[in-house]
Amino acid sequence: MELNVKPHKLDPGNYDELTKLISGVKPNYVFNTVGLLSGSWSDLWNAHVEVPRNIARAILNVDKSIKLIHISASAASGIIGNFIKEEPVHCDYTYVRPRSDYERSKCDGERTIRELGNEGLNYVIVRPTLVYGYYNDHDEFLSLYRFVRRGLIPRVQGMVNAIYVGYLVRMLEKLAVSDEYRSAFLYATECTMYSIGDFAELMAQYLGVNGIRIPLPPRLVSPFLPSGVRSLIKYVNVQYGCESTTRVLGVVEPGIGVGVREMVDWLRRVYG
DSSP: OOOOOOOOOOOTTOHHHHHHHHHHHOOSEEEEOOOOSSOOHHHHHIIIIIHHHHHHHHHHHHOTTSEEEEEOOGGGGBOOSSEEOOOSSTTOTTTOBOOSHHHHHHHHHHHHHHHHHTTTOEEEEEEEOEEESTTOOOHHHHHHHHHHHTTEEEEEOOEEEEEEHHHHHHHHHHHHHOTTOSSEEEEEOOSSEEEHHHHHHHHHHHHTOOOEEEEEOHHHHGGGSOHHHHTTGGGTTOEEOOHHHHHHHOOOOOOHHHHHHHHHHHHHHHHO
16 A cells, blocks of 8 residues: 655654745644654653744744644653542643642643634644554663563552554544544553553563562662653543543454553564
């Protein structure tokens, strides 16, 4: 099947380059996947606020019918209880509680897009929970993979919400083409919560590792994780509402089995 994919290299922080590219390509949709898990406030602000602002302004300048699908993060609201769903007023600081630089920059980026919606921007903001599946070598899964490869299988206690990348892609596709979703923000997550230890156990199974299983509370794992991942440990046992996901996709089966197998295949190819 001919996909006619044409890659273009540019600086997403450069407004003129973005405008020129969008004018030339004339897309129906633009998906913004730019993001950082850690870094200085300046780095996070540029990635999570300036880049989406530039993309949105370029779209408004070229063609307001182009739809922007902005991929944010479930952490954008901060922790607002043990069960989190879309807030009544989007990123209203009297309700949401972003504390870290990562959380604040994500929420500020969403607020920027919302404000440009007042100028006619057609957008949808998606807040995925922990994403797993093929092509994923994010620090949290790479660290877990390396532990398992050494024969150490962390049975980390606690539950997390997550979403298989295949479900997320389907959701993004449907949101792009649907006229029902405009000037909207929503969480993307499976309804099933997973034990963190399940990811390590499945990695060991697919790698054929019969190692030492070590029960660990999250606070003991935290010092061994990269700084960006460490800041997300506080979200263990925090549940996110899945109603928006099921409204878009219908009921989805737990994807952890196929998703972890895909991650192991990818990590083994890249890191051995």
